[in-house]
Amino acid sequence: MARGSLTDQLIAKLRGDLEELASGARSEHLNDNGRKKLVKEISQAAERLNVLLADLDPVKRPNSIFDPGNPRTIGYFIAIALTAQPRRKLGSLTRQYRSGIYALYYNGDFELYRPIRRSETPIYVGQAAPGSENARTSIEQGLRLAARLNEHRKTIEHASSTLRINDFEYRSLVVQTGWETGAEDYLIRLFRPIWNKETKIIQGFGKHGDNPTTRKNKVSTWDVLHQGRSAAGAGINPAQKTRKEIAAGLDRHFTKTKSFKTIDQLFENFVDGLTQ
Numbered sequence: 001m002a003r004g005s006l007t008d009q010l011i012a013k014l015r016g017d018l019e020e021l022a023s024g025a026r027s028e029h030l031n032d033n034g035r036k037k038l039v040k041e042i043s044q045a046a047e048r049l050n051v052l053l054a055d056l057d058p059v060k061r062p063n064s065i066f067d068p069g070n071p072r073t074i075g076y077f078i079a080i081a082l083t084a085q086p087r088r089k090l091g092s093l094t095r096q097y098r099s100g101i102y103a104l105y106y107n108g109d110f111e112l113y114r115p116i117r118r119s120e121t122p123i124y125v126g127q128a129a130p131g132s133e134n135a136r137t138s139i140e141q142g143l144r145l146a147a148r149l150n151e152h153r154k155t156i157e158h159a160s161s162t163l164r165i166n167d168f169e170y171r172s173l174v175v176q177t178g179w180e181t182g183a184e185d186y187l188i189r190l191f192r193p194i195w196n197k198e199t200k201i202i203q204g205f206g207k208h209g210d211n212p213t214t215r216k217n218k219v220s221t222w223d224v225l226h227q228g229r230s231a232a233g234a235g236i237n238p239a240q241k242t243r244k245e246i247a248a249g250l251d252r253h254f255t256k257t258k259s260f261k262t263i264d265q266l267f268e269n270f271v272d273g274l275t276q
Contacts, residue, residue, distance in 0.1 A: 062276040075182035079190065080270050082173040082183070083120075083263070090153050090168040099130040099141035100175035101183045102149060104195075108167030112225070112250055116194070120260040122171075124152075124195035124205060125187040127180040135177045145172055155205065159226035190269075192257045194250065195222065201249045203240070221246050 025038055054061045067073055082101055090104065103122035106113050116123060128148040130141035149170060156163050175183060188198050195205040204220020219239040223229060225246060241249075260266040 064276055066274070066276070071179075071182040072186065074179060075184075075186035076270075076273065078173065078175060078179060078183035079186045080267075082171055082187070083266060083270075085171045085173055087169040087171055089166070090149065090156070090170050091165040093146060093150055093153060095143060096146050097138040097141060097143060098146065098172070098174040099128050099135070099138075099144040099177070099180070100173050101125070101127045101180055101187065102145065102170055102172040103187065103191075103193075104152065105169045105171075106167060107169065108164055110162060112247055113194070115254040115259055120263055120266045121191055122187075122193050124193050125184060125191065126196075126206060127184040129180050130177050133177060138174055141174075141177065145174070152205075155229065156226075158228035158230075161228060162226045191260075192253070194253060199253070201253055202246065 021042075025035075025042075030038065078101065082103060087105060102125065104124040105119075105121075106116060106123045107118050109117070113123065126148065128144040130144055132140065135141045149172070153165060153168075156165050156168060173183075187193075188196055192199050194201050197203045197206070202221045202225065204222035207220065221240050224239045224241065224243055258269075260269065
């Protein structure tokens with residue numbers, strides 16, 4: 001078959017497939033969940049098409065364009081700065097003026113967390129924004145970061161039957177007001193911390209207390225594994241998942257998610273992220 005004929009066939013197939021996809025995607029018979037699923041697939045297909053475009057172009061393209069002003073780029077470098085900070089015991093918090101981002105690390109022997117214990121992969125990351133968006137100094141930012149870490153300390157201490165506060169360390173970084181969210185988003189995408197709700201494995205660690213007798217939500221997966229919080233509703237409300245289901249989810253997560261055992265591995269990943 002001649003090259004031109006094959007090209008014409010590929011073009012015709014591409015146009016036909018796109019028209020069929022567009023027609024079906026606009027169908028009124030799709031429900032909200034179906035549309036969300038389709039949007040995700042189309043986005044992934046668009047990424048693959050961009051890779052194909054680069055392969056077909058006889059002129060080499062960079063994998064990315066370095067943009068210092070992009071919030072994701074700034075989040076990237078804030079994450080590097082956080083990693084450069086010393087790790088401290090969560091049980092030895094002091095009052096400090098600051099807001100910003102932080103990461104919690106687990107060093108204990110809870111078996112389900114074995115793949116990340118004593119590693120550079122945090123079990124949870126978060127941010128503590130200042131009370132005022134106009135705060136420019138650490139004093140103006142207030143005690144937000146220390147207060148948030150102290151909440152986490154109390155939560156862990158309530159679960160003393162399965163967790164020990166001495167097994168937890170944290171890193172924190174004071175961040176100029178307004179840049180906390182971008183940095184937190186990057187950290188979640190990089191580490192997929194198992195206690196962050198965005199990872200959808202063990203949820204409920206970072207929530208604030210509510211009344212288990214009046215709320216309608218189920219007992220969180222975090223409280224299924226680590227009982228002790230009075231607001232958890234254990235024994236009152238049904239659980240989101242069983243321990244067996246949570247363990248299976250963790251096993252799948254650790255199988256497909258990269259874990260950083262050493263600081264060298266982590267910084268090597270940061271450098272790789274800048275390669276064009």
